[in-house]
Amino acid sequence: MLKARDLTLAYDDKTIIIEALGLTIPAGKITALVGPNGCGKSTLLRGLARLLKPRQGVVLLNGQDIHRLPTRTLAKQLGILPQGPVAPEGLTVRELVAQGRYPHQSWFQQWAADDEAAVTRALEITGMLPLADRPVDALSGGQRQRAWIAMTLAQETEIILLDEPTTFLDLAHQIEVLHLLERLNREEGRTIVMVVHDLNHATRHAQHIVALRKGCVVASGDPHTVVTQELLREVFGVDADIIPDPRTGLPLCLPYGLTHEQGVEAKIEAGR
Amino acid sequence: MTTEPWVIVRNAQLPISVRIDRRVPPVLAGVTLATLTLMVINIGVGEYPIAPLDVVKTVLRLPADNADYHFVVNVLRLPRMLVAASVGLALGVAGAIMQGITRNPLAEPGIIGISAGASLAAVTFIVVVRSASAGVVSLAAFIGAALAALLIYLLAWRKGDSPIRLVLVGIGLGSVASALTTLMMTFGDIYDVQRAMIWLTGSVYGRSWAEFWALMPWVTIFAPVALLLARDLNVFNLGEEVAGGLGSRVALKRGLLLLTVVALAGASVAAAGAIGFVGLIAPHLARRLVGPLHEGLLPVAGVLGAFIVVAADLAGRTLLAPIELPCGLMTAAIGAPFFLYLLIQAHRR
Numbered sequence: 224m225l226k227a228r229d230l231t232l233a234y235d236d237k238t239i240i241i242e243a244l245g246l247t248i249p250a251g252k253i254t255a256l257v258g259p260n261g262c263g264k265s266t267l268l269r270g271l272a273r274l275l276k277p278r279q280g281v282v283l284l285n286g287q288d289i290h291r292l293p294t295r296t297l298a299k300q301l302g303i304l305p306q307g308p309v310a311p312e313g314l315t316v317r318e319l320v321a322q323g324r325y326p327h328q329s330w331f332q333q334w335a336a337d338d339e340a341a342v343t344r345a346l347e348i349t350g351m352l353p354l355a356d357r358p359v360d361a362l363s364g365g366q367r368q369r370a371w372i373a374m375t376l377a378q379e380t381e382i383i384l385l386d387e388p389t390t391f392l393d394l395a396h397q398i399e400v401l402h403l404l405e406r407l408n409r410e411e412g413r414t415i416v417m418v419v420h421d422l423n424h425a426t427r428h429a430q431h432i433v434a435l436r437k438g439c440v441v442a443s444g445d446p447h448t449v450v451t452q453e454l455l456r457e458v459f460g461v462d463a464d465i466i467p468d469p470r471t472g473l474p475l476c477l478p479y480g481l482t483h484e485q486g487v488e489a490k491i492e493a494g495r
Numbered sequence: 496m497t498t499e500p501w502v503i504v505r506n507a508q509l510p511i512s513v514r515i516d517r518r519v520p521p522v523l524a525g526v527t528l529a530t531l532t533l534m535v536i537n538i539g540v541g542e543y544p545i546a547p548l549d550v551v552k553t554v555l556r557l558p559a560d561n562a563d564y565h566f567v568v569n570v571l572r573l574p575r576m577l578v579a580a581s582v583g584l585a586l587g588v589a590g591a592i593m594q595g596i597t598r599n600p601l602a603e604p605g606i607i608g609i610s611a612g613a614s615l616a617a618v619t620f621i622v623v624v625r626s627a628s629a630g631v632v633s634l635a636a637f638i639g640a641a642l643a644a645l646l647i648y649l650l651a652w653r654k655g656d657s658p659i660r661l662v663l664v665g666i667g668l669g670s671v672a673s674a675l676t677t678l679m680m681t682f683g684d685i686y687d688v689q690r691a692m693i694w695l696t697g698s699v700y701g702r703s704w705a706e707f708w709a710l711m712p713w714v715t716i717f718a719p720v721a722l723l724l725a726r727d728l729n730v731f732n733l734g735e736e737v738a739g740g741l742g743s744r745v746a747l748k749r750g751l752l753l754l755t756v757v758a759l760a761g762a763s764v765a766a767a768g769a770i771g772f773v774g775l776i777a778p779h780l781a782r783r784l785v786g787p788l789h790e791g792l793l794p795v796a797g798v799l800g801a802f803i804v805v806a807a808d809l810a811g812r813t814l815l816a817p818i819e820l821p822c823g824l825m826t827a828a829i830g831a832p833f834f835l836y837l838l839i840q841a842h843r844r
Contacts, residue, residue, distance in 0.1 A: 274739050298742025305736040311598070311787045314732075317500060318788055321514075326742035327729050330723060333790075356500055378741065405593055431577035 224250045225271060225301070225382055225414070229280035232263070232270045232438075240266040241438040243280065248382070248431075253408050253415045255429035257422055259459050263438040264418045265306065265386050270301035271416065272384050284382075298326035302378040306418075308371055308388040310359035314486050316370045317355040323377030345376035348411075349403060365396030372403060383407070385417040389424065401428045422459075426450050426473050434458045450474040456482045519791035522784045523798060530802040534580060537809040538572045540769055542817070578702040579808050579822065580801040581714050582767045583777075585759040587800020588721050590774025591781065591793050592756050598661055602835060603774040604640075604760035605666025610771070611672035612643020613764040614695055618676045621691045622683035632694070633709065633753060634764035640761030644753065666774040697770030697823025699808055706766050713762035717755045718797060725751055725789035732787065770807075770823040772830020773800050779837070 225248040232241040240263040248254050248271075248484045256264040269275045271282055282289045289297055302323075310319055323345065324338040346352040349369045354362065359370055368388060373382055388404065389397040405428055407413045419425045425432050426446040433443040436458045442449045455463045455476060463478040502520065505512040533671050538554075538668040539545045545553075545564060553568040586604070593602040604610055616639025617632050624631070651664035676695070680688045693700070727748040739745050760774070781796035807825035814820060 251808040269736070272740055274736055294739075294744050298740065303736070303738070303740035308734055308737055311732045312600075313782065314787050315500070318786070319733070322730055322733060322737075322741065325726065328726065332510045333510055334501075334505065334512045335510070336505070338512075339503075396546065411579070 224248065224285060225416070226283040227267075227271065227280065228283065230267075230270060230277055230282060231279035232266050233276050233278050234247065234266075234275075235347050239278070239438065241270065244438065244440060246433065246440060246443070248414065248416055250381075250414050251408075251412055251431040252431050253417070254431040254433060255425035256418045256435060257425050257458075258435035258441075259301065262435040262458075264435050266438075266487045267417055267435065268303070268384050268386050269305075271296060272301060272306075274303065295326040298378065300380050301443050302375040302380040303312055303384040304371055304375045304386065304388065306390060307411055310367075310370075313358050314360075315356050316351055316373070317342065317346070317360070318371045319370055320351070320355075320377050324376040326378065338484060341377045341379055345373040348376060348407070349373040363396070364392050365398065365399050368396070368400050371402065372400070374494065376407070380413075382414045385415065387418050387420060390420065397424070401441075404428065422450065422455075422476050426475070427468070427471065442443070446473050450476060479495065499557070504743075514790075516785050516788060516791045518785045519795065522789075523795055526784075526795065526798045526802055530580065530798055530805060533802065533805045533809060534576045537579075537805055537812070538568055540809065540813060541572070543567050551732075572703045574707045575699050575702045575808075576805065577707050578710060578766055579699040579804045581707070581710050582699065582763040582770060583773055583801035583804030584718065584797040585710075585714050585763040585800070586770065586773040586804070587777035587781075587796040588718055588793055589756045589759040590761075590800070591778035591789070591796040592721055592724075592728065592752050592759075593774065594778050595789060596731055596752050598732060598734070600779070601775070601834070602662055603772070604756060604764075605769065605771045605774060606669070607662055608647060608667075608669030608672060609640050609643050609665075609757065609760050610764050610769040611676070612646075613637070613640040613761060614769050615639055615672040615679075616642070617678045617694055617764075617768070618679050618691045621694065622679050625684065625687055630705075630709075633706070636765040636768075637761040640755050640764055643672065644757040644761075648753065678789055693821060694768045695823075696821040696824070697768035698821035699767050699804070700819065700821065702767065710762050710766040713758050717758045718793075720751070721755050721759075721793055722790075724748060724755070725793055728752065728789040728793075732789075749831055767804075768821075768823060770804060770826055772826050772834065773803050776826075776830055776833055777803055785833035827835045 227244055227246040230241055230244045231239060233239040256267060271276060276290065284300060286298060293310050299351050300442060320342050324341060346355050347374055351370055351373050359367055362370065388400050392400065401424060404415055408415050430445060432446055432449040434441045434449055434454060442454050450465060452463060452465055455461050460482045461478040462480045462482055463476045465474050465476050468475040500517055501514050502517050503514050527701035534545045535550050539547050539550045545568065549559055549564060550568055553564045554573060590603045593604060594600055613636040617636040620632050620635040647665050647668055651661040680691055712715035727743055730741050730743050735745055778796040780799050781792050785791040785795050804822060805825060807822040811822045811825045
């Protein structure tokens with residue numbers, strides 16, 4: 224299980240992004256981190272993946288401080304896909320996915336049978352097998368994202384963190400990627416943590432939602448408890464109707480206006 | 496699956512396995528053969544021409560028809576060729592590493608200021624300490640390369656590690672070093688300045704076994720070190736965050752790789768002056784031939800680097816014979832337009 228305790232994250236001395244944050248990521252579920260721009264959700268994800276050293280506090284993986292674990296040991300348990308990754312020119316899908324085996328390899332053991340099996344499996348699950356020998360830069364946005372997810376899958380970690388896996392994708396490709404993540408969670412039992420922009424994507428595809436504002440957790444829990452009119456006002460500064468999704472019964476949020484005070488604040492922030 | 500894109504060597508009993516792109520073995524063999532052929536031709540060409548077969552015989556110490564061959568080949572021309580090939584190899588590998596860690600296709604030891612630092616140090620010694628021997632100049636060049644790299648590291652990498660900042664700081668430092676080099680030459684004695692000019696262009700003219708043996712250890716140690724770090728270069732190529740997420744100790748591995756670049760580039764600049772653009776062209780051609788994975792890219796870039804320097808030397812020796820053009824001039828003549836082509840391509844994307 225992944226936990227953050229009293230976590231403070233900052234890029235330099237002046238700007239603290241996350242302050243004294245406590246968080247538990249439920250195992251075996253899809254967790255969505257939501258919040259307005261600049262609330263620190265991507266920073267938090269980087270902190271959880273040890274890409275950022277905490278100023279204070281710890282991130283615990285099964286009770287152990289991730290900064291005290293050997294890097295490779297951690298990379299076998301926790302994988303991260305940053306936002307908008309770029310593959311070098313000419314790299315094929317298979318070559319990209321093979322890089323996911325890095326933490327499992329050594330100087331002598333560079334390509335064991337396990338490595339090959341994991342790569343083939345990752346290609347199969349993501350439906351990328353037919354495209355395996357195509358260069359990544361020649362793929363469509365959705366295929367490219369699937370290739371990167373396949374790389375993270377080949378890493379064979381219990382936990383996968385994804386930073387905005389659906390940005391820059393059109394609607395069909397967004398759904399394609401979200402369905403893939405759901406399947407990974409359901410069929411493979413992987414714990415998934417994703418930063419999502421679209422609140423309705425979060426409610427529909429995640430079982431656990433964490434709402435952040437100004438580096439603090441404002442609410443966390445299942446979609447029904449988190450997605451409320453008050454929360455939308457407090458976190459996003461919008462007034463919205465919440466109706467049950469006719470298909471799933473999950474809360475569906477329909478924003479209709481800016482909450483007065485925070486609307487002004489949001490405008491000032493956007494103008495900066 | 497149609498064709499297997501990889502050649503896989505695996506042992507059922509021992510935990511040993513290697514994977515390499517299918518294109519690597521034939522390409523590597525082909526380029527190596529071409530380089531060796533060119534070296535033999537190059538040794539045969541000159542005021543005292545020797546047939547290629549006799550060159551091979553003499554190098555292998557087989558009985559030759561002419562007693563003079565041994566002196567001309569083994570004492571005069573062979574060490575020069577070996578220096579040319581080793582320098583090219585070192586520059587090709589150093590360039591491939593540089594482009595890998597910075598994720599910048601325009602990065603090259605020459606472009607990020609390491610060669611400029613070496614040049615400044617060398618020219619200072621030639622012009623100011625006038626009696627400096629070739630050995631002292633080489634040593635100065637090596638130290639200059641290391642200092643330039645250290646300075647770039649301190650200025651560009653201590654706070655965060657942006658590849659773009661590295662290149663910009665490198666270009667800036669390189670310009671300062673070049674300006675100081677020019678200043679140094681303005682005040683120098685005309686004879687010293689001429690010597691400095693030849694050194695600056697980069698040439699393997701008159702290189703002997705002494706230079707070869709001075710260069711050898713650096714190449715034989717650090718080229719394999721680079722190969723051991725090939726998998727790290729592969730994950731760096733996906734971006735620092737991905738590399739970190741995959742469990743690479745990014746700062747440590749990058750430090751080691753940078754050290755390797757300094758050793759290879761420094762040793763080659765010390766041996767043959769600043770031969771430009773080899774570290775830029777060789778990795779690009781290698782990528783076209785064997786793809787972007789470094790297990791194959793590094794050796795192919797190295798051998799291609801050797802090929803380019805040997806070819807440039809041959810061209811320089813034969814184009815306007817008996818006038819000999821330094822090989823650095825030839826590589827620049829091809830390299831500068833190539834650099835512009837890459838710039839335009841990068842801009843288009």
